[in-house]
Amino acid sequence: MPVIDHYPAIWQVVAKIPSGHVASYGQVARLAGLPGYARWVGRALNALPEDTRIPWHRVVNSAGRIALPSDSAAYRQQHYRLQQEGVEQRNDRYDLARYQWCP
DNA sequence: TCCTTGACGGAGA
DNA sequence: ATCTCCGCCAAGG
Numbered sequence: 001m002p003v004i005d006h007y008p009a010i011w012q013v014v015a016k017i018p019s020g021h022v023a024s025y026g027q028v029a030r031l032a033g034l035p036g037y038a039r040w041v042g043r044a045l046n047a048l049p050e051d052t053r054i055p056w057h058r059v060v061n062s063a064g065r066i067a068l069p070s071d072s073a074a075y076r077q078q079h080y081r082l083q084q085e086g087v088e089q090r091n092d093r094y095d096l097a098r099y100q101w102c103p
Numbered sequence: 104t105c106c107t108t109g110a111c112g113g114a115g116a
Numbered sequence: 117a118t119c120t121c122c123g124c125c126a127a128g129g
Contacts, residue, residue, distance in 0.1 A: 003126065025111050038111035039124060046110060059110080067110040074110080 003040050009033060010044040017058040019085045021101040022094055024062045031103065042067065057081040058101075064093040 009032040017023045023031075025038040034040060045056045057078040061067045068075040070092075079089065087099050 026113090029111085036112085036124065039109075039126085040111090042110035043126075044110095056110085061110080062112055069110090078110090 003043055004047075006032065006034060006037075006040060007044045007047060010041055011048070011054050014041075014045070014054050014056060014059060016103070017055055017101050019055070019058075020087060020099070022058050022060050022064075022082070022087060022096070022099045023101045024096070025059060025067070026062055027100075028059060055081075058085075060094055062096075064096045 010028060013028050013031045014023070025041040028041045029035060029037045032041070041059065045054075045059060048054055048056055059067075066075050066078050068078065082089070082094070087094060
């Protein structure tokens, strides 16, 4: 099945990440029933419209880093939003042991 | 059609 | 902690 067919499942999982927490791409993939397809999560998020209400900013990579170019507007947007939710970055990364969402 | 590049991740060195 | 290498595929050149 093509990726696009899985966008809904992926978005639904992301929609459940509570404020103040983050989830990794791989984690979202697994929860969406797509173990091993972390890249598809990135693809699905990239396909979201700019005015989406899906909290895409709560998804970071397994190292706790924002997976976008650090010089991009999207990176700053994600960083800002997480900060607004009380999720603080330390040395360019988020402490997963502290912020990762445990469903 | 082949090759490269991704909003990735886990294992091994 | 850092760096490759290798799965995973899709999209673009």
